Amino acid sequence: MKKQTDSDVAVIRIQNLCKSFGTNKVLDHFNLELHQGESLVVLGRSGSGKSVLIKCIIGLIEPDQGSVEVLGQNVLDLDHVGLDKMRTQVGFLFQSNALYDSMTVRENLEFPLRRHSINLSQEEVNKLVMEALDSVGLEHTVDLMPAELSGGMRKRIALARTLILKPAIILYDEPTTGLDAITSLEIIALMKSINERYHTSSIIITHDMKCVKLAADRVAILIDGKCYAEGTYDTLRQSTDEKIHPFFQ
Amino acid sequence: MLHFPPLPENTRLFLRDTGEMSRFIGRFFVEGLRPRFEVAEFIHQCFAIGYKSLPLIGLTAFIIGLVLTMQLHPTMVYYGIEAQIPAMVGIAIIREIGPILTALIFAGKIGSSIGAELGSMKVTEQIDAMEVSGTNPFKYLVVTRTFAAMITLPFLVVIADAISLYGSYLGVNIYENLSFHLFYEKILDYLFFMDILPAFIKTFFFGFAVGIIGCFKGYYSNKGTEGVGRSANSAVVVSSVAIFILDLIAVQITDLL
Ligand SMILES: Nc1ncnc2c1ncn2[C@@H]1O[C@H](COP(=O)(O)OP(=O)(O)OP(=O)(O)O)[C@@H](O)[C@H]1O
Ligand SMILES: [Mg+2]
Numbered sequence: 157m158k159k160q161t162d163s164d165v166a167v168i169r170i171q172n173l174c175k176s177f178g179t180n181k182v183l184d185h186f187n188l189e190l191h192q193g194e195s196l197v198v199l200g201r202s203g204s205g206k207s208v209l210i211k212c213i214i215g216l217i218e219p220d221q222g223s224v225e226v227l228g229q230n231v232l233d234l235d236h237v238g239l240d241k242m243r244t245q246v247g248f249l250f251q252s253n254a255l256y257d258s259m260t261v262r263e264n265l266e267f268p269l270r271r272h273s274i275n276l277s278q279e280e281v282n283k284l285v286m287e288a289l290d291s292v293g294l295e296h297t298v299d300l301m302p303a304e305l306s307g308g309m310r311k312r313i314a315l316a317r318t319l320i321l322k323p324a325i326i327l328y329d330e331p332t333t334g335l336d337a338i339t340s341l342e343i344i345a346l347m348k349s350i351n352e353r354y355h356t357s358s359i360i361i362t363h364d365m366k367c368v369k370l371a372a373d374r375v376a377i378l379i380d381g382k383c384y385a386e387g388t389y390d391t392l393r394q395s396t397d398e399k400i401h402p403f404f405q
Numbered sequence: 406m407l408h409f410p411p412l413p414e415n416t417r418l419f420l421r422d423t424g425e426m427s428r429f430i431g432r433f434f435v436e437g438l439r440p441r442f443e444v445a446e447f448i449h450q451c452f453a454i455g456y457k458s459l460p461l462i463g464l465t466a467f468i469i470g471l472v473l474t475m476q477l478h479p480t481m482v483y484y485g486i487e488a489q490i491p492a493m494v495g496i497a498i499i500r501e502i503g504p505i506l507t508a509l510i511f512a513g514k515i516g517s518s519i520g521a522e523l524g525s526m527k528v529t530e531q532i533d534a535m536e537v538s539g540t541n542p543f544k545y546l547v548v549t550r551t552f553a554a555m556i557t558l559p560f561l562v563v564i565a566d567a568i569s570l571y572g573s574y575l576g577v578n579i580y581e582n583l584s585f586h587l588f589y590e591k592i593l594d595y596l597f598f599m600d601i602l603p604a605f606i607k608t609f610f611f612g613f614a615v616g617i618i619g620c621f622k623g624y625y626s627n628k629g630t631e632g633v634g635r636s637a638n639s640a641v642v643v644s645s646v647a648i649f650i651l652d653l654i655a656v657q658i659t660d661l662l
Binding site for chain 1: 424447526528529530531533534535536537538539541635
């Protein structure tokens, strides 16, 4: 059963996005839309430019050409104040978690709260930190260092840090890579519950077919820098196209 | 038409790195002088950088002062000028050995730790994570660390000089009885303000070199854990060479004055 999505409203609209590194053409006139409330999975082989794509969305990588609209604003036109503001509404879960090694879990979670010039009292900050940890079920780790956590716990803390600003959109960069099957399922369940609880829209990048099957409302396949195909999991799985077929084996 | 052969790979890489380094230094001044200033992180780094290297620098300074005196002693006795040992050691330490030795140890300890820290932050996307959390990572990481290295090294050198001279005082006392007061009196007889000032000023540049090179190597670290090790390693090598070159320039300038 697919969840109801309000498919008219596009929260992210990517048009003709191009990006090359030297002679390496990574994205080549890529087009994609993410609708309100939807979970969109982007599939692609390793090195096909999936991370580059979502880094363009959040303004970490500047594309050579094309436009990226997030919540109605063109990312390329934003100055750094505008970018910061946009980034409070778009959460990013990094492929390698990106937890700050030199800080405790609490300081990691406080970092985005304190740095985005939002005025919060210490009490409010504490409350938000505990709330975010609660939603990933790891309140007891609040005073530990990231190095003391397991891989799955680190991923969940990273997710808590992404959630803490209550973003409208979350970009997940390979949320289950490197985790065992059971932990992967836990993370997927967590992503779904977050989606329902906070009504977020999300782009999920993955090669994990279980994740695609469980989490995707819609799937887009990135091949040769283009959005090669899109559709639901079931329609794409039945595709006989020789480039799409291998993903679903 | 003139035809130039392509540059050898090493030369090309060297020129490219030099260019990137110059851009990095330019960016340091542009971003460093523009608000917002990361004062809390700067103070934290001063403490981390200065305090952490103090024991090591203190120990080496003490040993160098002591050993230098003991090594000089036989020769000075041979020429019958052992009374000049304090002056000679004092000038050697304050003008040259104190600054250069402290800076080299500082490069080994702090340059490598900055290189490794920023390198691993780079490869695990922590620098990107800072950027999406409303923080300019260049200001937060590079500017604070470089300024902190620049400010703390001169103070470490002053402390190292003092400890070194105390080591030398103990060295003199192995052979004869000399009061502490007399020892310093003898040094101050031969030491002038113009000996101390250039030595002090050049240490700011040494500190700057260690900080900016460590940051540069870390910030542009290659993917993978191997890249982190290489950043740390080349941070030490390059900043040590830079210290010697800066020292050479500083001596030439002082000579002209
Ligand atoms: N900063 C960069 N400089 C140069 N090349 C880059 C840079 N970032 C990415 N690339 C190149 O872009 C291509 C796509 O990289 P990307 O990280 O997006 O792959 P990916 O699809 O996320 O792969 P994976 O599944 O392994 O994470 C790669 O060939 C990579 O070498
Ligand atoms: Mg990737």
